[in-house]
């Protein structure tokens with residue numbers, strides 16, 4: 001399957017994102033990122049043809065979206081919205097079984113193969129022991145998995161998820177992201193999802209669709225991250241205007257930790273100070289002296305009188 005956006009402009013009365021291009025194919029995991037209100041959900045709704053684009057074209061397998069009716073789109077794309085209404089009186093098994101009905105009228109009796117497939121999905125999501133639980137008896141993580149199960153039962157070649165990791169703890173975030181990646185790779189599907197936990201989510205994504213300043217930037221994740229250094233610089237956490245960071249020569253983790261430590265504890269102009277991580281200690285080069293610090297406590301002492 002392929003999804004292509006060509007010169008697409010999306011929005012409501014006025015454009016939110018103009019003339020964006022993007023191309024995805026089977027097996028791709030793509031993360032949509034951008035600040036609140038930039039148009040991530042709007043982009044998802046436009047791809048689902050729930051709202052019209054202002055201009056440009058969307059192609060699903062080379063066919064213009066406008067040529068497909070809603071049922072044809074549902075057979076190609078399954079969607080999981082984070083704010084899904086939870087039909088509490090249904091069980092996990094009911095919800096996942098519903099996914100099958102996009103292919104049949106509601107009165108249709110499901111085939112044995114369909115029921116087997118539902119069981120396999122329940123098994124693969126680790127939901128076997130919860131299959132007869134009502135949806136309101138589930139933890140957020142398992143509820144999210146049940147909605148993903150419904151999308152899987154639809155057997156579409158593409159699944160779109162709007163903020164699937166919201167409300168989940170770290171363990172469940174990892175589990176859901178891992179699951180999505182495995183689905184894309186093992187079942188050759190396109191997975192397109194938005195996330196605010198993008199620092200974690202980017203690790204699982206082959207491609208990124210970044211919405212910024214009314215534009216859409218798309219490509220291989222690492223290319224987008226390199227081209228938009230604001231996404232990876234620790235200075236995204238700049239909360240103190242007085243703070244000017246020193247020069248830091250260290251691996252990513254040490255660099256990020258030192259940055260946040262200094263900003264919190266020494267919110268001064270440190271641009272003439274140099275920090276070098278020497279594997280087990282920090283070398284600190286100050287204006288007229290050089291010091292060694294074994295830990296952050298030592299750094300505090302070294303810089304206590306720095307002006």
Ligand SMILES: Nc1ncnc2c1ncn2[C@@H]1O[C@H](COP(=O)(O)OP(=O)(O)OP(=O)(O)O)[C@@H](O)[C@H]1O
Nearest residue numbers: 012013016034035036037038039040041042043196
């Ligand atoms: N039906 C609508 N009519 C008019 N404007 C809308 C409509 N729905 C959303 N908007 C506006 O469009 C903008 C983008 O909204 P959207 O929900 O797509 O952003 P988002 O990037 O998903 O945000 P968030 O990260 O907060 O979920 C917002 O300013 C929102 O108020």
